[in-house]
Amino acid sequence: MNKNLLFNIVLGGMITLTVPILGALGETRLDAYVSMFTLEYFIATAILRPRRRIKDILALILLIIFFFIVGVRVAEILLT
Amino acid sequence: MEKLYIFALGLLIFSIPFTIASYIILSNIPLTALGIGLMILASSILLTPLESIPPRAIRAMLEGSILSLEAILEEFDISRRGYYVRADDGRVYLYVPLSEDGGPPTKRVEPSGLIHEEGDSRYLILIPPASELIKIPEISGMSLESALTYMLVDLMEVADSIEVMSDGFITVRLKNVKSHVTAGRFKSVFGSLEASIAACLTANLIGAVKVSDEILEENSKVIILEVWEHE
Known part of the structure; x- marks a missing residue:
């Protein structure tokens, strides 16, 4: 199978599994979901290495959001 | 769309x-x-790009380019194993000894013409099929193993996986090799297609390389590369 297509199938599968699993566990923090999506995206990218038409701006955006989430959490711990 | x-x-x-x-x-x-x-x-x-060049097509293009090299080797009646040497222009060339095998050329110069002379040694200079392929930006900065995996497993799907060991010689073990080129002269001068690509990449990173041996095992192939470091 074309690994580019496989990547999108795997990513879609992981995202649709993450939401009900975390939802069932009673997770109500949006940043937990987004962090999981980011993690899944990078794991799938590292394993399947899909080709991209342009630079992988999605990875960059997810990474920035992830660092922002982590930064906010660290700041919360330090300031309380 | x-x-x-x-x-x-x-x-x-x-x-x-x-x-x-x-x-x-x-x-x-x-x-x-x-x-x-x-x-x-x-x-x-x-x-995600919809149409990427299928690995089979890349393999077929490289295998096709082998046929013209095979004709040149037949014409000149050459069957000595050549040396992959990185030149100053960043390209890897194959130096095939025309007289007795006196080792690889010691100087890293940009070759001009088909024949290179160094002392008593004369070499026929050929451009390996993968000499331009190894210049793609995707593999710049990669280690030898990563570059070989990208080239032979991801890009060309020549093998299922790759393992590189270094102990004076560089040993490359390929699992489930799919390339089957029957050009005999090419194999004796360049090595097999996968060995030629591995040697090209190694020469690009290290300096000068010779495909020393290729051993077929069950479900795998072992390529042994002899290396000489150039300044």
Whole structure:
């Protein structure tokens, strides 16, 4: 199978599994979901290495959001 | 536009208001997360190229280029194993000894013409099939093993996996090799196609390389490369 297509199938599968699993566990923090999506995206990218038409701006955006989430959490711990 | 892109665009257009509505109106975090997930998936599909060159086509192009080299080798009646040497212009050339084998050329010069003379040694200079392929930016900065994996497993699907060991010689073990070139002269001068690519990449990183031996094992092939470091 074309690994580019496989990547999108795997990513879609992981995202649709993450939401009900975390939802069932009673997770109500949006940043937990987004962090999981980011993690899944990078794991799938590292394993399947899909080709991209342009630079992988999605990875960059997810990474920035992830660092922002982590930064906010660290700041919360330090300031309380 | 292809159907998949239309689907991805539709998904993206649907997921943006869905996410906003889930967060603001419904105040439902799992649904909001689902909307974000759909946005990520739609963006990923839009970033993915629909038509990439199939690995079989790349392999076929390289195998095709072997046939013309085979004709040259037949014409000159050459069957000595050549040396892959990185020249000053950044390209890897194959130096085939025309008289007795006195080792690789010691100087790293940009070759001009077909014949290179160094002391008593004369070499026929040929350009290996992968000499331009190894200059692609995707493999710049990669280690030898990563570059070989990218080239032979990901790009060309010549083998299922690769293992590189270094102990004076560089040993490359390829699992389930799929390339089958029957050009006999090419094999004796350049090595097999996969060995030629491995040697080209190694020469590009180290300096000078000779395909010392190729051993066929059950479900795998071992390529042994002899290396000389150039300044």
